[in-house]
Amino acid sequence: MSEYIIKNGHVFDPVQGIKGDKKDIAIKDGKIVDKVGSGAKVVDATGKTVMAGAVEIHAHIAGPKVNMGRIYRPEDKLFTCTPTKGMERMGGGASIPTTFKTGYEYAKMGYTTAMEAAMPPLFSRHVHEEIRDTPIIDEGAFPVFGNNWFVMEYLKNKEVENTAAYIAWLIRVTKGFAVKVVNPGGTEAWAWGLNCLSVNDPVPYFDITPAEIITGLIEANEYLGLPHSLHIHPNNLGNPGCYETTLDTLKLAEGYKAKNKFGREQVMHLTHSQFHSYGGTNWGDFESKAKEVTDYVNKNKNITIDTGNVTLDETTTMTADGPFEHHLTGLNNLKWANIDVELETGSGVVPYIYSPSISVCAIQWAIGMEIPLMMKDPMRCYITTDHPNAGPFTRYPRVIKWLMSAKAREAQINAFKHKDKVLSQTSIGSLDREISLYELAQMTRAGPAKSLGLTNMCGGLKPGMDADVAVYNFNPDKPVANPDDIEKAFSRCAHVFKSGVEVVTNGEIVSNGHKRTLWVNAKVKDNPQVMRDINEKFLKYYSMTQANYEALGHHFVPNPYTLEVDAT
Amino acid sequence: METVTITMKNPPALYLEADNVSPDGFAGKTAAQIAELHVHEGNTTSTLGKYFEVSGNAGATAADTKIIVKGDVKKVKYLGFKMSAGELVVESSMDQYAGGWMTGGKMLVKGNADAFAGTAMKGGELTIDGNAGNYLGAAYRGDWRGMSGGKILVKGNAGSDIGMYMLGGEMIINGDADVHVCTHAEGGKVIIKGNCKSKIGGQMVGGTVIVFGSIDTMMPGFKPSGEAELEVDGVKAKFSHYIGDTGERKKKKKGQIVYGDLYQKI
Numbered sequence: 001m002s003e004y005i006i007k008n009g010h011v012f013d014p015v016q017g018i019k020g021d022k023k024d025i026a027i028k029d030g031k032i033v034d035k036v037g038s039g040a041k042v043v044d045a046t047g048k049t050v051m052a053g054a055v056e057i058h059a060h061i062a063g064p065k066v067n068m069g070r071i072y073r074p075e076d077k078l079f080t081c082t083p084t085k086g087m088e089r090m091g092g093g094a095s096i097p098t099t100f101k102t103g104y105e106y107a108k109m110g111y112t113t114a115m116e117a118a119m120p121p122l123f124s125r126h127v128h129e130e131i132r133d134t135p136i137i138d139e140g141a142f143p144v145f146g147n148n149w150f151v152m153e154y155l156k157n158k159e160v161e162n163t164a165a166y167i168a169w170l171i172r173v174t175k176g177f178a179v180k181v182v183n184p185g186g187t188e189a190w191a192w193g194l195n196c197l198s199v200n201d202p203v204p205y206f207d208i209t210p211a212e213i214i215t216g217l218i219e220a221n222e223y224l225g226l227p228h229s230l231h232i233h234p235n236n237l238g239n240p241g242c243y244e245t246t247l248d249t250l251k252l253a254e255g256y257k258a259k260n261k262f263g264r265e266q267v268m269h270l271t272h273s274q275f276h277s278y279g280g281t282n283w284g285d286f287e288s289k290a291k292e293v294t295d296y297v298n299k300n301k302n303i304t305i306d307t308g309n310v311t312l313d314e315t316t317t318m319t320a321d322g323p324f325e326h327h328l329t330g331l332n333n334l335k336w337a338n339i340d341v342e343l344e345t346g347s348g349v350v351p352y353i354y355s356p357s358i359s360v361c362a363i364q365w366a367i368g369m370e371i372p373l374m375m376k377d378p379m380r381c382y383i384t385t386d387h388p389n390a391g392p393f394t395r396y397p398r399v400i401k402w403l404m405s406a407k408a409r410e411a412q413i414n415a416f417k418h419k420d421k422v423l424s425q426t427s428i429g430s431l432d433r434e435i436s437l438y439e440l441a442q443m444t445r446a447g448p449a450k451s452l453g454l455t456n457m458c459g460g461l462k463p464g465m466d467a468d469v470a471v472y473n474f475n476p477d478k479p480v481a482n483p484d485d486i487e488k489a490f491s492r493c494a495h496v497f498k499s500g501v502e503v504v505t506n507g508e509i510v511s512n513g514h515k516r517t518l519w520v521n522a523k524v525k526d527n528p529q530v531m532r533d534i535n536e537k538f539l540k541y542y543s544m545t546q547a548n549y550e551a552l553g554h555h556f557v558p559n560p561y562t563l564e565v566d567a568t
Numbered sequence: 569m570e571t572v573t574i575t576m577k578n579p580p581a582l583y584l585e586a587d588n589v590s591p592d593g594f595a596g597k598t599a600a601q602i603a604e605l606h607v608h609e610g611n612t613t614s615t616l617g618k619y620f621e622v623s624g625n626a627g628a629t630a631a632d633t634k635i636i637v638k639g640d641v642k643k644v645k646y647l648g649f650k651m652s653a654g655e656l657v658v659e660s661s662m663d664q665y666a667g668g669w670m671t672g673g674k675m676l677v678k679g680n681a682d683a684f685a686g687t688a689m690k691g692g693e694l695t696i697d698g699n700a701g702n703y704l705g706a707a708y709r710g711d712w713r714g715m716s717g718g719k720i721l722v723k724g725n726a727g728s729d730i731g732m733y734m735l736g737g738e739m740i741i742n743g744d745a746d747v748h749v750c751t752h753a754e755g756g757k758v759i760i761k762g763n764c765k766s767k768i769g770g771q772m773v774g775g776t777v778i779v780f781g782s783i784d785t786m787m788p789g790f791k792p793s794g795e796a797e798l799e800v801d802g803v804k805a806k807f808s809h810y811i812g813d814t815g816e817r818k819k820k821k822k823g824q825i826v827y828g829d830l831y832q833k834i
Contacts, residue, residue: 075711083613090611334712 009045014446015460030500053112053468059387062130103135110470124174140177140518146184155216165527178228182320184210195323227453243289246276262453272308272386288426290370309368311391322346359418366428378442397490408483467500570627576639591630591654702727772828789815807831
C-alpha cells in the first residue's frame with residue numbers, strides 16, 4: 001500500500017487534544033503512523049484544515065424503507081441525476097439518493113463511517129445488499145428491538161439474560177451493530193391502530209410498558225457489553241409537549257453505568273433530540289424546550305445525544321415509528337406508505353416540506369440550533385439531520401455554517417416569514433455561541449466514534465488508528481469573510497483518505513476504496529430456551545424459515561469487520 | 569429578435585433528451601457554441617451538433633431569441649424545457665415533455681406532442697396544432713404539483729389524465745379528451761370543446777372543467793347544482809353545473825371541504 005504524508009495542515013484532533021497546530025500526518029498500510037519513509041507521497045495541506053474522517057451516528061441510508069421512498073417518490077430524482085463520470089457511477093435523488101450517490105456524497109464531505117439507523121431484522125438481507133452497494137464508507141446497521149415480540153415477552157417476565165441471548169443471536173444473524181429502539185411498544189400498538197404516547201402506556205396484548213422495555217434493553221445491552229449503547233427514538237416524537245416524555249425516557253437511564261471494553265461511557269443515546277424537545281399544547285403555542293432537555297443531559301453523563309437539525313428543504317420522512325407517519329400524513333395530506341414487519345417492527349414514509357415561511361418549521365430549525373449550542377460537552381452531542389427526516393445529509397455543510405457563524409444564523413432568522421414567532425417561542429435570539437473547529441471535530445468525529453465504541457479505530461488521528469483523514473480548503477488562521485465560505489469548504493474536501501486509500505481529490509472521487517461492513521459478534525452462554533423459542537416462532541408465525549432469515553456469506557457481507565464481544 | 573434554426577440531420581437511434589434546446593439554453597451563444605451544447609442519447613452524453621445543423625446566432629437574452637426546429641424530431645424529448653421567455657417553434661411532431669416546467673415565452677408545436685407536454689408549467693403559452701398525448705399539463709410522476717399557470721391550446725385531441733394535480737392556469741382542447749380529466753385538481757380551468765370519456769374530475773377539490781360535448785359516464789361523486797349561463801372562449805351558452813368530487817374526504821381548506829366545478833353544455 002502507498003505511503004502518504006500530509007504536510008503543514010492545521011490539525012484538529014480531540015483524541016490527542018491537538019487544537020489547530022501545524023502537524024504532519026503520516027499514513028502507511030492503511031493506518032496512521034509516526035513517520036514514513038522518504039518515498040512517501042507528499043500532500044501539501046498548507047493553509048488547510050486536517051481532521052479525521054467524520055463519523056455519522058444516525059442516518060437512514062439503506063434498506064427497505066429507504067427503498068420504499070425511492071420507489072414511491074420518482075419526483076425526488078427529478079433534475080438531480082448525474083451521469084457516469086470517471087470513477088463515479090451514475091446516481092440520482094436529493095433526499096433519498098441512490099446507494100452510489102450516498103457513498104460518493106458522504107466521501108466528498110469527508111465522512112468515512114456511517115451507521116444505518118434502523119434495520120428491520122426480517123429484511124437484513126436487503127439492508128446488507130444496499131450497504132454492499134454503497135461505495136467507500138464503512139457502514140454498520142442497527143437492528144430494531146423496541147417492538148420485538150421476543151423482547152416484549154422476555155422483559156415482561158424480567159428475563160434480562162434471555163433478552164441478552166436473543167439480542168446476541170439476532171445481531172449475529174442479521175450482522176447488526178447495536179440495539180436500536182423506535183417508539184418502544186408504540187409501533188406494536190399501531191398494529192392495533194393504537195400508539196404509546198408516554199413511557200407508561202401499556203402495549204396491547206403484551207401488557208408491558210415502554211419504560212420496562214427501555215430499562216430491560218439497557219440492562220441486556222450492558223450485560224452483553226456491546227460497543228454502542230441503547231440507541232433510542234423515544235415515544236411521542238414530534239408532538240407539541242413531547243419533551244416531558246423525553247425527560248421521562250432519559251430518567252430511566254439513571255443509576256445505570258456503562259460496562260464494556262470499548263471505551264464507551266454512556267448507557268443511552270437519545271437520537272434526533274430536536275424532534276423530542278417540543279413544548280406547548282398545540283401547533284399554535286408550540287415552543288422550544290431545548291433548555292429543559294439539554295439541562296438534563298448536561299447533568300447526566302451517562303447519556304449522549306444527536307441533534308436532528310431541520311435544514312429547511314423538501315425531504316422524505318421515514319421511520320419505524322408507523323403511527324407517527326400516519327399522524328404526519330394527516331397534517332400535510334401528501335402521500336403515505338405504511339409497512340408492517342411481522343413480529344418485529346413497522347414503518348411509514350411521507351414526503352415533507354420544511355418551509356421557511358411556516359412558523360412551525362422555522363421553530364423546529366431554531367430548536368435544532370439551540371441543542372448543540374446549549375450542550376456544554378461537545379463530546380456528547382453530535383450533528384445529524386436524521387437523514388432524510390429533518391433534511392438530507394448533504395446539508396451538513398450548511399448546518400456547520402449555521403453552528404460556526406452567529407451571523408449566518410441571524411441572516412436565516414431574518415429571512416423567516418414569522419421571525420417574531422421564532423424569537424418568542426425559542427431562545428435562539430440570545431445564543432451567540434459559535435462552534436469552534438475543535439468542537440466541530442468533537443461533534444462529528446471523536447464524539448460519535450466514542451459513543452459507537454469505535455474509539456480505537458476511527459474519529460481520531462492517533463498513530464495506530466485507521467487512516468481516515470479529511471483535508472478541507474479552510475484556513476483557520478484567516479477570519480471568515482462570508483459565512484457561505486464555511487459551507488463551501490465543508491461541502492467538498494481537498495483530499496479524503498479512507499483506510500489509507502486516497503478516495504477524494506479536489507472534490508472528485510478518485511477511488512471506490514475498500515468499504516467494510518461493521519458488525520458485532522457477541523458470544524453468550526448456550527441458551528436452549530431462547531433457541532427453542534426462536535424455532536417455535538419461526539414455525540408458528542414467521543412468513544419465512546430460519547434458513548432464509550440469516551444474512552450470511554460473501555454475497556451479503558463481502559468485506560466484514562467484526563467487533564468481538566464475549567459475554568459468556 | 570434573433571432567430572436560430574436547428575435542422576435534424578442525423579436522427580438518433582434511441583430517444584434524444586435535448587433539455588438545452590430553449591431560448592434560455594441558447595441565449596448569448598453563437599451557432600458554433602450552440603452546436604457544442606450537451607444532449608443525451610440513452611446513457612451517453614454528446615453534443616447538439618452531432619444531430620442538428622445549427623444556423624444563426626442567438627440573441628443576448630432568452631427574450632431576444634427565437635428558435636425554429638426543423639426536420640424529424642419525433643424521437644426528441646424536452647424541447648422548450650424550463651423556458652422562461654422568447655419563442656420556440658417545432659415544425660413537426662415531437663416526443664414527450666414539450667415545454668415541460670416552462671415559466672414564460674411562447675412555444676408552438678406544429679405537429680403532435682407526446683405525453684407530458686406542459687408538465688408542471690408555471691407560465692407562458694404552449695400551442696399544439698396537432699394532438700396532445702397523455703398527462704398534458706399534469707404533474708411529474710409521483711409529484712403533486714401540476715400545471716400552475718400559463719395557457720395551453722391544443723387544436724386537435726388530447727390523451728388521458730390531462731390536468732392531473734392541476735393548480736392553476738388554463739387549458740383549451742378544441743377536439744376530444746380521453747379519460748381522467750383533472751384528477752386531484754386544486755385549481756385552474758380546462759375547456760374541452762369536443763367529447764370526453766369517463767371519470768372526469770376524480771378527487772377534484774378545486775378548479776373548473778367545461779365540456780361542450782358528451783361525457784361517457786359521470787363520476788358518482790359529482791352532484792347536479794342547477795344551470796348556469798357562461799361565456800366560454802367567446803361562446804355564450806347554457807351549461808348544467810355539477811360540483812364534486814364529493815367522494816373526496818381530505819380537507820384542503822381549514823374546516824371546510826372544497827369541491828371543483830364541472831359544466832356541461834346543454
